[in-house]
Amino acid sequence: MTSHQSTQTMKPATAAKKLGVYLEATPAEFREGVVSRAELNALQADPPQWLRDLRRDGPHPRPVVAARLGISIAGLARGGITEPLTTEQIKALREERPEWLERERATQAEVRKEAERIQQRNEERAKRND
16 A cells, blocks of 8 residues: 655635735736645745845735734734735824824734733643642
């Protein structure tokens, strides 16, 4: 009995998500093909110029925009940001500091604080149960 190792492939949208880039900004040959696991690993290990440029300048997908602004993806939507943003647009938002962004950052800080409190509580309970 021989085992046949099939090549794992993924849709370009999945690969773009794993690479942290906006699919519509990638080259046509990337969007129109399939990406193997080996190709994805190669792109991550030694990114081509187009990938380095996209990661540096954008446009960036919502998870990247949210992370760079220090808020949640839902916070982006509440702030009216529905389109991908470039690095310059993100920088401008951080400098402008609109009210919605400050409010979302405060909300995110509270969420992190609560998650940390719960983690500490769970660790203490685990210690007591050992």
